[in-house]
Amino acid sequence: MKTELLGVVASFLLTLLLAFPLGKYISKVFRKEKNWFDFMAPFERFIFRICGIDVTREMNWKQHVAALLSLNMLWLVYAFVMFLFQGSLFGNPDSNPSMSAHLSFNTAISFLTNCNLQDYAPETGATYLIQLAVLMFLHFVSAATGIAALVVVFKAMQDKVVDKMGNFFELFLKSITRILLPISLVIALLLVFHGTPASFDGKDTLITMQGDTSVVSRGPAAGMIAIKHLGTNGGGWFGANSAHPLENPDYFTNIVEIVAQCLIPFALVFSLGFFLNRKKMAWSIFGVMTVGMLCFLLPAMHAEMKGNPAFDHMGLSQTTGNMEGKEQRFGPAASSYWSILTTVISTGSINAAHDSFMPVGGAMQMLGMMTNCFYGGNGVGILNYYIFIIIAVFISGLMVGRTPEFLGRKIEAKEMKIATIIALLHPLLILTFTAISSFAITKNPELSWLNNKGYHGFSEMLYQYTSSSANNGSGYEGLGDNTPFWNITTGFVMLLGRFLPIIGPMAIAGVLARKKFIPESAGTLRTDTATFGVMTYAVIMILAALAFFPALTLGPLAEYFSFR
Amino acid sequence: MITAENTENHGVSAQLEKKTQHYLISNKMKTYLLPSLKLTGVLIIVCSVLYPLLIAGIAKTAPGGGKGVTLSVNGKVVGYENIGQKFTKDEYFWSRPSAVDYNANGSGASNKGPSAPDLLAAVQARVDTFMKHNPGIKKADIPTDLVTASGSGLDPDISPQGAYVQVTRVAKARNLSEDQIRKLVDAQVEKPLLGMFGPKKVNVLKLNIALQEQKKN
Numbered sequence: 001m002k003t004e005l006l007g008v009v010a011s012f013l014l015t016l017l018l019a020f021p022l023g024k025y026i027s028k029v030f031r032k033e034k035n036w037f038d039f040m041a042p043f044e045r046f047i048f049r050i051c052g053i054d055v056t057r058e059m060n061w062k063q064h065v066a067a068l069l070s071l072n073m074l075w076l077v078y079a080f081v082m083f084l085f086q087g088s089l090f091g092n093p094d095s096n097p098s099m100s101a102h103l104s105f106n107t108a109i110s111f112l113t114n115c116n117l118q119d120y121a122p123e124t125g126a127t128y129l130i131q132l133a134v135l136m137f138l139h140f141v142s143a144a145t146g147i148a149a150l151v152v153v154f155k156a157m158q159d160k161v162v163d164k165m166g167n168f169f170e171l172f173l174k175s176i177t178r179i180l181l182p183i184s185l186v187i188a189l190l191l192v193f194h195g196t197p198a199s200f201d202g203k204d205t206l207i208t209m210q211g212d213t214s215v216v217s218r219g220p221a222a223g224m225i226a227i228k229h230l231g232t233n234g235g236g237w238f239g240a241n242s243a244h245p246l247e248n249p250d251y252f253t254n255i256v257e258i259v260a261q262c263l264i265p266f267a268l269v270f271s272l273g274f275f276l277n278r279k280k281m282a283w284s285i286f287g288v289m290t291v292g293m294l295c296f297l298l299p300a301m302h303a304e305m306k307g308n309p310a311f312d313h314m315g316l317s318q319t320t321g322n323m324e325g326k327e328q329r330f331g332p333a334a335s336s337y338w339s340i341l342t343t344v345i346s347t348g349s350i351n352a353a354h355d356s357f358m359p360v361g362g363a364m365q366m367l368g369m370m371t372n373c374f375y376g377g378n379g380v381g382i383l384n385y386y387i388f389i390i391i392a393v394f395i396s397g398l399m400v401g402r403t404p405e406f407l408g409r410k411i412e413a414k415e416m417k418i419a420t421i422i423a424l425l426h427p428l429l430i431l432t433f434t435a436i437s438s439f440a441i442t443k444n445p446e447l448s449w450l451n452n453k454g455y456h457g458f459s460e461m462l463y464q465y466t467s468s469s470a471n472n473g474s475g476y477e478g479l480g481d482n483t484p485f486w487n488i489t490t491g492f493v494m495l496l497g498r499f500l501p502i503i504g505p506m507a508i509a510g511v512l513a514r515k516k517f518i519p520e521s522a523g524t525l526r527t528d529t530a531t532f533g534v535m536t537y538a539v540i541m542i543l544a545a546l547a548f549f550p551a552l553t554l555g556p557l558a559e560y561f562s563f564r
Numbered sequence: 565m566i567t568a569e570n571t572e573n574h575g576v577s578a579q580l581e582k583k584t585q586h587y588l589i590s591n592k593m594k595t596y597l598l599p600s601l602k603l604t605g606v607l608i609i610v611c612s613v614l615y616p617l618l619i620a621g622i623a624k625t626a627p628g629g630g631k632g633v634t635l636s637v638n639g640k641v642v643g644y645e646n647i648g649q650k651f652t653k654d655e656y657f658w659s660r661p662s663a664v665d666y667n668a669n670g671s672g673a674s675n676k677g678p679s680a681p682d683l684l685a686a687v688q689a690r691v692d693t694f695m696k697h698n699p700g701i702k703k704a705d706i707p708t709d710l711v712t713a714s715g716s717g718l719d720p721d722i723s724p725q726g727a728y729v730q731v732t733r734v735a736k737a738r739n740l741s742e743d744q745i746r747k748l749v750d751a752q753v754e755k756p757l758l759g760m761f762g763p764k765k766v767n768v769l770k771l772n773i774a775l776q777e778q779k780k781n
Contacts, residue, residue, distance in 0.1 A: 243715030478675030
């Protein structure tokens with residue numbers, strides 16, 4: 001028990017220890033200061049030359065959005081076509097079939113949006129070519145899209161009137177060559193030397209000790225598992241994701257993977273401090289995020305380690321906690337820590353089945369995705385948090401009777417309108433579609449979507465749309481989601497839940513950047529204090545968490561109270 | 565006359581507008597779409613070809629050569645170190661229950677909620693089976709990992725308690741002393757990482773291989 005808790009504390013501290021210098025490094029990369037990856041510069045110049053990109057041509061926020069959307073549009077088409085025809089392409093040693101049209105639609109959007117909801121079983125539903133050339137490719141580029149969008153906002157927040165905020169293609173490519181690719185390589189090699197496969201051999205057949213025939217799925221998985229965590233994507237090589245003993249062979253790799261997925265989201269908060277030279281603000285944001293995360297983690301971990309009361313009633317001893325859906329080598333403590341971090345950060349990889357967590361754990365996982373801004377996914381986490389800062393500034397301004405200002409710019413009606421729309425979009429998407437699906441299943445009970453009845457069945461649907469809108473990608477996997485209804489509806493939810501919350505903050509920041517810069521004075525409402533931190537936290541909990549309270553009551557809360 | 569002129573003017577300006585629009589579109593193509601297309605091509609080569617090939621190359625020097633680490637008995641491969649397999653006979657230590665029946669061509673969990681009646685019934689049935697095969701064991705001594713399905717369905721490990729509780733049965737089935745088997749389990753218990761982090765565990769396949777080799781001596 002003690003060693004399990006120590007493992008969790010060590011994972012968090014190790015992340016913090018690595019994220020701080022990484023944050024400084026990321027800020028250097030994008031401020032074009034000297035850094036020890038400058039040897040990549042000739043390689044980057046070469047790429048820009050053959051692609052015909054002039055990096056001296058800086059862009060305003062609208063041009064950034066245009067570049068972002070043209071890249072993403074191309075990837076969507078590319079992925080969709082590849083999925084449709086994967087069965088007849090090369091790189092398919094296990095002879096897996098092509099995907100149906102609605103599954104291709106869903107999977108293409110899912111990986112494009114950094115969500116990675118997987119409505120297919122990778123072992124039998126995706127070829128090696130697809131896993132590498134489409135899924136892993138999208139892991140890299142979707143993460144880099146998020147980082148580049150955030151850097152645009154960073155640049156817009158500088159202490160001067162800003163019109164142009166760098167070149168999107170340059171920010172995007174550097175996110176890959178200077179951050180994602182080198183770190184992924186290190187992580188992949190750590191995994192490989194602990195037993196994760198990386199060769200291109202297909203399935204292996206062998207006779208077990210007891211004399212059964214066993215077929216073992218393998219493949220070049222290590223590289224994808226590295227970037228799926230570092231890029232906060234979460235889509236795994238194997239169906240069981242990081243609970244699979246080849247994806248996550250031991251406690252060491254478990255620490256590597258959980259650190260990898262928290263690394264960039266943590267680091268980007270510090271980057272903000274270094275980039276704008278506002279370190280106090282970075283620590284205040286990091287503090288709010290950590291408190292927010294702990295409020296979800298502690299109840300979840302407590303419930304899992306205490307075990308399932310239903311098993312106590314049966315007379316079993318639960319010294320190891322709730323083990324249904326969990327792996328022995330991780331145990332309930334590390335599994336709960338992972339489940340909360342993977343939901344507050346939008347990774348959505350799992351090392352234990354979320355469907356089988358106790359109701360408290362399930363509720364906390366969903367709240368992690370409903371708030372979606374405590375650390376959050378690569379880049380997008382801070383963009384979501386930015387929206388809440390704008391709202392908090394506005395409300396605080398009204399409360400003390402001052403013009404709301406953030407970093408020397410007046411917040412006016414236009415910015416507030418965008419911020420409000422983005423903040424309300426998330427609950428709107430989740431609740432509307434959960435209501436539609438609940439209606440459909442109560443009217444047509446013959447639809448066999450749900451693996452569980454009653455409250456938990458409702459939770460399965462609520463979780464699915466929350467995960468889609470938050471671009472998280474984990475699921476209550478009991479839900480039979482490879483149907484046209486689920487593939488198409490979650491596809492649209494993922495698409496809206498991804499691009500509007502990226503474009504919104506870019507627009508706000510772009511509009512603010514062109515406004516007159518007002519230097520700080522005694523009358524300025526300070527946004528780097530603990531008081532303002534509490535204010536932001538309150539706004540997040542009221543807007544994001546409370547909106548979902550009725551839905552949570554029907555699902556996990558009702559389930560919790562049904563235990564005797 | 566006036567109307568005609570107007571129309572003519574209108575026609576010219578519309579044509580001009582169309583031309584500008586066409587120019588703008590082709591300009592957009594040049595500044596956004598074409599570079600995006602080329603960049604996509606380059607990045608597919610870098611991220612999806614070079615990167616995995618490099619890892620696969622280095623992996624050749626790793627244990628198992630990047631193909632997964634296998635374990636053998638008498639030179640014959642009997643399984644992967646990290647992939648659990650089914651053991652149901654009394655003379656072997658049993659693995660945890662699996663939602664995919666240890667079929668490593670797939671993976672997955674039961675995905676049953678904690679209060680689901682079918683989960684509770686399945687656990688009860690597993691407890692009954694265990695008690696039938698292990699007479700004399702008290703219900704409270706069965707650790708829950710032995711009667712619950714894992715997250716992957718391929719969990720290679722059980723808890724140390726899960727191994728010790730099976731010692732009597734295995735000893736009887738193999739006609740060996742309980743003491744001897746217990747020592748075997750002692751040797752197979754894997755400590756937490758650096759002695760500090762994570763739970764203890766026993767790899768079932770390794771334990772059963774050790775057991776098999778014990779018999780020969």
